[in-house]
Amino acid sequence: MKLLVASNNAKKLAELQRILDAHAISGVDLVALADAPVQYEDPVENGRTFADNALIKARAGARETGLVTIADDSGLAVEELNGMPGVLSARWSGAHGDDRANNDLLLAQMRDVPEERRHAAFVSVCALVTPDGQEHVSEGRWEGRLLHEEAGENGFGYDPLFEPAETLGRSSAQLAPAEKDALSHRGKALTGLVEVIAGLAG
Template identity: 75%
Template sequence: MQILVASNNAKKLGELERILAGADVAGIELLPLSQAPAYGEPVEDGRTFADNALIKARAGARATGLVCIADDSGLSVEELNGMPGVLSARWSGRHGDDEANNALLLGQMAHVPDGRRACAFVSVCALVTPEGEEHVAEGRWEGTLLREPVGENGFGYDPLFLPADEIAAGRSSAQLTPEEKNSLSHRGKALAQLVEVIRHLAAR
């Protein structure tokens, strides 16, 4: 069975592939947007992660006739009342400019003491079938905002995020292996909740 992953981010595709393999779900071919019939990508104008994930998944399923999985995710900083939130990818004003987004966030939080730097990565994954069946799952990864980038792995705000699970070791999200990140991360937690849905669809 083919499943459209409404993204061209190879790391997101790889994360889902590893999760499905780890759960022994076979017979699934994941397609990125670049390998699907072209369609107009929808405007992500939702107010929540769930809104945006569903907007993308519904558009993909409707346009291609394939089961579609989409996620919307970002960093929620308590001191900033949950922002950047749904604006995480374009916090600096330029979509996908990780360096600029990180620099702006560090500047905004520069004088915030260590005790008030709590944050969480949040991911909402939506699966929509061509028949209109919808499943939504949320994952959270609690942690603390660092004062400078650390590590070379991952993407986005990973170098600024010290997971609660890694405080003793002092490793940022960008210092974890892909396998370690899958077992801990917000997106991994959300995707894992969809494994049995995907297994059921593949068995139909």
């Protein structure tokens, strides 16, 4: 079965492949968005929630390409900022996907916030949509806190600023890929769809 991953982020594709391998799921050929049989315009992600945006992307992929499509929408929810950046995480500083500017802005906003009020959680919602209209949604959360400066070279986005509750002083950008998969919000959300993917793959 060909499974379209509605993302241009190669790291997300690799993460899903590792999770499928860990669950011994075979017969699934992941297709990157750039390699889709039909190239189509990215849909406008104007949902109010992570689930809304994940479904917008997955529905567009299934509709335009005729392939089973999986998409995720994820971000960082900071308690002190009333859950923001939230669905605006990728464009918090104004430009979409500018990790440096997003991290710098968040650090500036949280500069004087004491340790006891630096709780944050990564949230991911993954949606899988089939061409015949089946829809499956899975959510994962990863609790932790915001650091005062970046640490680590792995990962992307806010990873260098996020210290997971389980990792004893390491940011999520300091974790090995397999360790991150086992703990992360996206890993949890993707794992929630493994049985669905296995069933579709036969």
